[in-house]
Amino acid sequence: MPNLKHGQILGGWLAPHPPHLVYAENPTQNEPRSRGGWEVLRWGYDHCRTKLKEQRPDVILVHTPHWQTTVGHDVLAVPKLSGLSVDPIFPHLFRYRFDLQVDVELALGISAEARKLGLTSKPMTNPDFRVDYGTITSLHMMNPNWDIPIIALSSNNSPYFHDTKVAQDEMIKLGIATKNAVIQSGKRVVLAASNSLSHLHFSAEPNPELPEDMSREHVFSQSQYEWDVRVLNLMRSGDVHGLMSIMPQFIDEACAEVKAGGLTWMLSAMDFPKTPAQVHAYGNVIGTGNAVVEWDLTSHKKGITP
Ligand code: 2XP
Ligand code: FE2
Numbered sequence: 001m002p003n004l005k006h007g008q009i010l011g012g013w014l015a016p017h018p019p020h021l022v023y024a025e026n027p028t029q030n031e032p033r034s035r036g037g038w039e040v041l042r043w044g045y046d047h048c049r050t051k052l053k054e055q056r057p058d059v060i061l062v063h064t065p066h067w068q069t070t071v072g073h074d075v076l077a078v079p080k081l082s083g084l085s086v087d088p089i090f091p092h093l094f095r096y097r098f099d100l101q102v103d104v105e106l107a108l109g110i111s112a113e114a115r116k117l118g119l120t121s122k123p124m125t126n127p128d129f130r131v132d133y134g135t136i137t138s139l140h141m142m143n144p145n146w147d148i149p150i151i152a153l154s155s156n157n158s159p160y161f162h163d164t165k166v167a168q169d170e171m172i173k174l175g176i177a178t179k180n181a182v183i184q185s186g187k188r189v190v191l192a193a194s195n196s197l198s199h200l201h202f203s204a205e206p207n208p209e210l211p212e213d214m215s216r217e218h219v220f221s222q223s224q225y226e227w228d229v230r231v232l233n234l235m236r237s238g239d240v241h242g243l244m245s246i247m248p249q250f251i252d253e254a255c256a257e258v259k260a261g262g263l264t265w266m267l268s269a270m271d272f273p274k275t276p277a278q279v280h281a282y283g284n285v286i287g288t289g290n291a292v293v294e295w296d297l298t299s300h301k302k303g304i305t306p
Contacts, residue, residue: 005186009179010055011297012191012266013048014235014277015062016041016290017137019087019094024212027144031095037212044281044292045141051294052143058187059103059149060142061110061178064134064194065260067154072120073174074154077107078127087133093211098136103149106189109181110151117173124154138194153178155260164248164259171261175268182269191269193262197231198224198254198289205286220287227254228282228289235293238276240267254289270295 022030024037052060067074080101087094107123114121135152153174159167182189198220206216219225231250234243244267251259258264267273273295280292 005184007182007185007187007189009182009189009191009270009297010057011051012193012270012295013142014263014291014293015048015138015142015192015194016196016285016292017064017066017134017194018196018285018288018290019090019133019137020211020285021045022096022137022140023093025141025144027140029097029140032093034212035210037214038217038283038285041281041283041285041290041292042141047280047294048142048292049144051296052148052190055188055190055298057148057190059106059151060139060190060192061151061153062135062138062192062194063153063155063260063262063265064132064138065155065257065262066132066134067152068157069154070157072122073114073156074122074124075107075111076102076129076131076150076152077104077111077123077125078102078129079104081127081129081131083128083130085131085133085136094133094137096133096136096140098131100131100139100146101149103151103187106181106185106187107151109185110153110178113177113181114174117177119170119173119177134194138192142192153265155262159259159261164251168247168261168264171264172268174261175265178265178269179271191266193258193266195260195262196257196285196288196290197228199257200224200255201287217284218287219284219289224254224289227256228291232279232282232291232293235277236279238274240272240274243267244272257288270297273297275299
């Protein structure tokens with residue numbers, strides 16, 4: 001019998017995860033209370049929530065820098081996970097009770113496809129696993145009801161030991177593996193690269209009494225800001241090859257969090273789309289540069305091709 005399934009990647013989102021965004025939303029799941037803050041970025045996520053309601057994907061896949069694996073690329077593969085996730089740097093802002101479902105079938109498929117391409121990959125099957133704040137923040141902002149199953153992929157920390165280019169080449173393979181598994185699954189999927197852009201941040205909270213004091217929030221430096229704008233303009237113009245070619249320099253000069261590989265993974269899974277991306281918001285969080293950016297693959301063609 002031929003395999004008649006043909007899954008689709010509907011789109012991808014650059015979905016930054018400063019825990020401040022969840023803190024500012026005051027959801028019931030998060031213990032600390034706030035007066036708000038970082039509204040422009042939070043409003044940017046409104047577009048994502050609306051789009052997901054229209055699209056109703058079967059699963060959201062996220063690549064996160066804050067679940068780091070020294071060996072290989074792990075894929076979350078426990079059907080249900082719940083617990084308390086605390087941000088180790090900002091525990092006063094993020095103590096979040098998560099309760100989520102994982103698409104284990106597709107998770108196993110991604111891990112198997114990654115191994116076929118020569119990568120080291122394992123399904124993560126520990127039922128007590130504490131999900132990291134990168135995964136939770138991006139996914140909470142995208143879908144606060146958590147009524148769509150998810151899959152999180154770990155960040156192999158090879159970029160921190162090896163040449164950036166070698167590490168990013170591995171992420172291209174992980175993207176291809178993801179695409180292959182999605183196609184075989186027959187599922188409709190949305191991707192999220194959980195990353196800030198420029199990533200230098202203030203060494204202390206400008207106002208510890210009121211972390212959401214927006215009178216103290218600003219770009220870390222003019223050069224970090226200019227790097228972010230350059231990268232966002234490449235996304236907006238659909239110049240994905242220009243974007244990929246300056247990525248190593250962006251990582252070095254702006255300490256960009258895309259170093260962890262999520263953006264490269266996502267663009268690769270989407271066949272490096274020349275579709276102009278839509279920047280829904282840009283804003284700073286404790287000085288870092290963050291943008292909510294959408295690649296809508298349904299606007300030009302029906303998803304990806306094998
Ligand atoms: O998530 C990180 O990497 C952080 N440093 C948290 C704060 C702001 C991020 O943009
Ligand atoms: Fe981060």
